[in-house]
């Protein structure tokens with residue numbers, strides 16, 4: 001049997017050899033400050049679009065609830081290429097993390113390879129049981145950033161993401177929770193200092209500047225929620241159709257960060273990484289199959305068609321009116337028809353208004369009619385003003 005230090009060195013070496021770009025170890029003890037921070041976020045309503053409550057906060061801050069007898073957490077970071085989603089006429093912006101093949105698959109393969117190494121290292125003899133392991137990357141209730149910070153993998157920035165030395169914050173996190181006793185690493189002492197670039201760069205005011213976020217205002221959240229996007233938030237989304245990179249792109253540690261260059265995380269073609277918005281507005285069937293390979297496919301095609309409608313509304317281009325009119329009159333989803341109505345109202349050309357008026361007469365769904373009425377409301381106000389004005 002190897003001792004704790006030798007085990008730790010071997011596990012770290014295995015993680016790096018398997019493809020992790022950084023690795024540190026945290027103890028798996030319950031983390032009371034994380035539980036308190038998480039519960040406070042729940043109480044503020046910061047994560048109201050997620051099914052998080054006080055019970056989730058308790059579980060996410062205590063790894064023994066997902067693996068009884070957990071002693072250590074191997075925390076890894078894998079960098080992904082970032083900074084590529086520029087504004088392009090007629091095209092949507094997709095966050096760098098979702099422009100390549102779904103990271104969950106890659107991360108889980110990597111995590112399982114490291115877990116297998118842990119099993120092999122501590123192979124049972126007559127006196128010891130094989131260590132139990134559980135791999136995590138978004139798939140289990142665990143406060144991944146908080147435990148990565150405890151492990152000294154990096155520090156939590158004011159944008160709330162973990163910033164890893166030499167890699168920056170454009171990294172995926174993954175963990176192997178294990179009953180094996182490993183040597184924990186100390187947290188790092190670095191902080192953001194007086195920098196507030198991410199807070200200034202956030203177009204929706206989601207970041208408070210104290211490493212907390214109102215996630216209900218975050219474009220990443222807005223573009224993946226399944227229900228209607230609150231009307232007040234739609235203009236702030238711009239042409240993002242999935243996720244948002246603005247706080248990561250503004251973050252100085254990302255400027256000189258080592259770039260991920262493996263082909264597995266390379267962006268797929270423009271049709272996925274910078275989709276034509278009119279085509280995205282019609283996304284269904286076989287065209288969706290390609291998108292399904294990425295993290296952008298998580299919530300299905302309807303959500304993406306809805307996001308395309310919002311982005312087209314923000315593009316303010318009259319050339320998009322026919323496509324939006326078509327979506328308003330014939331998309332099978334009331335969610336998409338409603339957002340198409342909003343987009344037409346925002347463009348506000350005579351043709352757009354005519355399409356809204358005929359949809360008002362034909363539409364059977366009450367939620368879509370409400371969107372049409374809201375889209376026509378500014379025009380009604382102007383018309384009413386014209387009637388009474390001398």
Ligand code: B12
Pocket residue numbers: 034035037038041047050095096097137138139140141142143144145146149150156159160161162163169170171172173174211212213215218220221242243244245247248
């Ligand atoms: C829900 C979720 C979201 C939500 C909410 C995000 C949020 N900030 O809470 C939304 C959809 C907005 C989102 C967006 C993004 N996400 Co996300 N998301 C998650 C998920 C599934 C849960 C996060 C969570 O529990 N949030 C609730 C809050 C309360 O918890 P928390 O963020 O973990 O915060 C804890 C710590 O930060 C800590 N803490 C807070 N302040 C401080 C201060 C100090 C000093 C310390 C020590 C600790 C500390 O306490 C908090 C409570 O436990 C995690 C995976 C996971 N299970 O952890 C991925 C995860 C956080 N997301 C990730 C990514 C990549 C993103 C995006 C960059 C994607 C994109 N480009 O669109 C954006 C970034 C937006 C942003 N500024 O956060 C990565 C983060 C990688 C990193 N470097 O940190 C994760 C870890 C997924 C992964 N496995 O790689 N995400």
Ligand code: SF4
Pocket residue numbers: 159201202203204205206207213217218219220243244245246247248
């Ligand atoms: S991902 Fe975009 S919207 Fe969300 S906090 Fe960062 S800058 Fe703001």
Ligand code: SF4
Pocket residue numbers: 157158159160191192194195196197198199250251252253
């Ligand atoms: S932009 Fe500045 S304040 Fe924001 S996380 Fe990066 S270093 Fe911290």
